[in-house]
Amino acid sequence: MMRKVIEVILLVLLLFFTAHSTGNLHSPPGKPALTSCRSPEKETFTCWWKPGSDGGMPTTHALYYRKESSETVYECPDYHTAGENSCFFNKKDTSIWINYNITVVATNALGRAFSDPVEIDVVYIVKPNPPEKVTVTVMEDKGWPFLRVSWEPPHKADTRSGWITLIYEIRVKLEEENDWEMHLAGQQKMFNIFSLRSGGKYLVEVRCKPDHGFWSEWSSTSYIKVPDYFHREKSAWILITVFSACTFLILTWLLHMNRQYLKHCILPPVPGPKIKGFDQQLLKNGKSSEIFSALVMPDFPPTASSNYEDLLVEYLEVYVPGEQELVLEESKDLHHVCLKSESSTSDSDSGRGSCDSHTLLIDKCGEAKEERRQTDQACSQIRTEAQRRLKDALTHGGVVSSDMSSGRVKTWPSVFSPLPRYSPSPLDQQSSLQMAKQHSLSTSSYLTQPGHSAKEALGQSYWDFCLSGKQPHLLTPQTLVSRELQAHSDVNISSIGLKRAPAGLRSPALHTTEYVGVQRVSNEDMVLLQPVVSGCGRMEGCFQVPQGEVYSKVKGVDSDNVLLLQREGMEEDRCPCVDQETNEETGNCHTLNTVSNTRKPSACVYTAMPVQDEIAPMVNGYVDSATMCTLHTC
Amino acid sequence: MKNVLFAVLTLVYLELSMTVVAAPICAYGQAGCHVLSLVDLFERVIQQSSRMHGISSDLHSEFEQDFFPRENLVGKRRCHTYGILTPDDKENAQRLGREQLTEVILRLLGAWGDPLSQLYRSMSQDQNQDFNHYSSNKALEISDMVHDLREGVAIMAEEMKLLGGLGNTVGYISPGSLVPSAFSFHTQGELNSMDHHDLLSCFRRDSNKVKNYLRILKCTTLPGLDC
Numbered sequence: 001m002m003r004k005v006i007e008v009i010l011l012v013l014l015l016f017f018t019a020h021s022t023g024n025l026h027s028p029p030g031k032p033a034l035t036s037c038r039s040p041e042k043e044t045f046t047c048w049w050k051p052g053s054d055g056g057m058p059t060t061h062a063l064y065y066r067k068e069s070s071e072t073v074y075e076c077p078d079y080h081t082a083g084e085n086s087c088f089f090n091k092k093d094t095s096i097w098i099n100y101n102i103t104v105v106a107t108n109a110l111g112r113a114f115s116d117p118v119e120i121d122v123v124y125i126v127k128p129n130p131p132e133k134v135t136v137t138v139m140e141d142k143g144w145p146f147l148r149v150s151w152e153p154p155h156k157a158d159t160r161s162g163w164i165t166l167i168y169e170i171r172v173k174l175e176e177e178n179d180w181e182m183h184l185a186g187q188q189k190m191f192n193i194f195s196l197r198s199g200g201k202y203l204v205e206v207r208c209k210p211d212h213g214f215w216s217e218w219s220s221t222s223y224i225k226v227p228d229y230f231h232r233e234k235s236a237w238i239l240i241t242v243f244s245a246c247t248f249l250i251l252t253w254l255l256h257m258n259r260q261y262l263k264h265c266i267l268p269p270v271p272g273p274k275i276k277g278f279d280q281q282l283l284k285n286g287k288s289s290e291i292f293s294a295l296v297m298p299d300f301p302p303t304a305s306s307n308y309e310d311l312l313v314e315y316l317e318v319y320v321p322g323e324q325e326l327v328l329e330e331s332k333d334l335h336h337v338c339l340k341s342e343s344s345t346s347d348s349d350s351g352r353g354s355c356d357s358h359t360l361l362i363d364k365c366g367e368a369k370e371e372r373r374q375t376d377q378a379c380s381q382i383r384t385e386a387q388r389r390l391k392d393a394l395t396h397g398g399v400v401s402s403d404m405s406s407g408r409v410k411t412w413p414s415v416f417s418p419l420p421r422y423s424p425s426p427l428d429q430q431s432s433l434q435m436a437k438q439h440s441l442s443t444s445s446y447l448t449q450p451g452h453s454a455k456e457a458l459g460q461s462y463w464d465f466c467l468s469g470k471q472p473h474l475l476t477p478q479t480l481v482s483r484e485l486q487a488h489s490d491v492n493i494s495s496i497g498l499k500r501a502p503a504g505l506r507s508p509a510l511h512t513t514e515y516v517g518v519q520r521v522s523n524e525d526m527v528l529l530q531p532v533v534s535g536c537g538r539m540e541g542c543f544q545v546p547q548g549e550v551y552s553k554v555k556g557v558d559s560d561n562v563l564l565l566q567r568e569g570m571e572e573d574r575c576p577c578v579d580q581e582t583n584e585e586t587g588n589c590h591t592l593n594t595v596s597n598t599r600k601p602s603a604c605v606y607t608a609m610p611v612q613d614e615i616a617p618m619v620n621g622y623v624d625s626a627t628m629c630t631l632h633t634c
Numbered sequence: 635m636k637n638v639l640f641a642v643l644t645l646v647y648l649e650l651s652m653t654v655v656a657a658p659i660c661a662y663g664q665a666g667c668h669v670l671s672l673v674d675l676f677e678r679v680i681q682q683s684s685r686m687h688g689i690s691s692d693l694h695s696e697f698e699q700d701f702f703p704r705e706n707l708v709g710k711r712r713c714h715t716y717g718i719l720t721p722d723d724k725e726n727a728q729r730l731g732r733e734q735l736t737e738v739i740l741r742l743l744g745a746w747g748d749p750l751s752q753l754y755r756s757m758s759q760d761q762n763q764d765f766n767h768y769s770s771n772k773a774l775e776i777s778d779m780v781h782d783l784r785e786g787v788a789i790m791a792e793e794m795k796l797l798g799g800l801g802n803t804v805g806y807i808s809p810g811s812l813v814p815s816a817f818s819f820h821t822q823g824e825l826n827s828m829d830h831h832d833l834l835s836c837f838r839r840d841s842n843k844v845k846n847y848l849r850i851l852k853c854t855t856l857p858g859l860d861c
Contacts, residue, residue: 042724043724069712069716091723091725095722095723096722097722097843098722121839123839158724159861160853160857160861161724161850161853161854161861162846162850162851162852162853163727163846165849187860188859211684212687212688212691
């Protein structure tokens, strides 16, 4: 029962609600709202509203406005120009710098709805139209393109009279990009855009705004395509790149080819030490003592134990009668030596000394002497000097030293001479003297020695030229010095030897073998010797002697003061023997000469010999003046 | 005594001559001075007015954000310069003519000298810290600008008179004669924030008028690329 009542009530309520829902429910309209009011040129303006719900019934809207400081309410003059739900205020109705109070009213059958009032000042709601006639052109500036955009203000906006002032803005972008590039142009109506991409397609748009207002909409898009202008740029760059690459390659190749030379030029090799005996490996590895010991040469400096005799070059051989052979040999060698040393091929050995000496043949052979001296340089002078010295020595000493007989007087070699042949020196005094002389290299030292021989030594520079037979070529000052030394030594030796030596008819050291030709034997037991020179024929008494062909050596002196000559068998037919004594052994023609001492110190260089009458004046043989002189005390 | 008087007169003369124009231009064509052309004068004046309007607009927007949600601006009070008849659209402004337009400009500028000074004083002395430092500086700036702009416009008007662009009807207008009686609240004591707001909104409008009138004046006098 109760249930039925509830159901009926529910049914009635349902019917009631459905009748409501299906039918139009009329109500007053909803509240409209003004959305915006805008003025395009500051002379007119338009307001738009949005209506509310209409309430199911036809609703009308009306806009009412009131001006500042006036209570008069006006209605919108134009609802249609601007479209639906809009109100357009024309110039007549528009006042600037005056506040408008605008209200929209929605009205339907059931009621009205008022919107909220809005205060506006037209000055602050200006939103112009977009700029018009936008043109974009591509222009060039020194080969580089740029865009020139130009436009005009919207035709409605009166900027010409200054009523409205517009500022513009441009935006540019490439077609394929999304970001625009904005440029504010100010009040100008033209703008340049640089930094373009070659061959790009650009979009350009412009908009404007009054100095206090709203931005306009963007103008319609302008499309522009920038032409390709990088061809000549690129080609130039390509050329430059290729050229520089080629140059670089060439330079690299040149450097590579000459790297050794450049390396040598820039970093010159450091010269290594060139010390004899210096071992770099030893330096790196070894100790200092080893290094320095390696530097020491084994034979330098010469130690004290060296034999000074080794430094001698030659030897003066002084022969005792028992050793005449040796003397002859030696003289022969010396003769050979002298031949070598001399430049002239002529035989200058024979007989020169006799002419040069100022004894017997001095007058006759004066010219010859001069000639000889001119032609024969060293050897002749040497021999002359030698004879003189010998003479002097003999005169000084008076007694020929016999000490020399057993030994040899050593000459003074130059220090640079090769080591001569060795010969023992029994003469200690001589050797000591030589040692002393060897060590001192100054001529003054020699001069301080026996002074009487100083002058003689000075002129004996040529002495050693033949003496140092092993080096005939040495004419250096050193050899000169050595020669002087040798000369000094020789003189001293000779002199000293003469001093020391007891009386003896044996001659001191004489190293020259002088060959003289025996001219004749005088009645006074003197053998006249003639020099052997080709040019000596003029003089009387100077017999022409064949050069170097026939000479005899003094073999010895026998007990009877006979000079034993040994003649070599060159021309046997010309073998005038003064005093011949055949040598059964050799078969040669011997001319025996006796040498007797003379007491004429200065005059007698020649040997005075007892001469037999049968001795022919012509003696083709040569007498070794050395040996002859030794038999004299000249 | 005579020397002292002479010295005093010299100093007074110098001070007066120096205070005539703030900008170092020779408006009177003195010898040795660089005479500015009318175009340059217009440019300077317009720029100055534009700046002034910008600053006042900023001040007003700051004020409105901080203190007033969206209130009725001038519904309750009028600006004190309502007595100055100003053209309210383009036709009226163009119909007005250059001389009157110049006069209106000068009037407007003259009417705002004192109020702006008072506004600045009031803002700087505000005890409840309603205004920050920058707002008071802006108020000071615009008050100085008003003075400078007025002098500049006067010089420009004189130049135009010399060139024949203006008639002789434009005379020197003293600010005192323009002040309507409505603007007497400066004597009422301190300005409250409502007063500040009203003043700023009124000044914003008037500076806009000045700017616009100057532009019209320029474009009618010297039509060029800018117009």
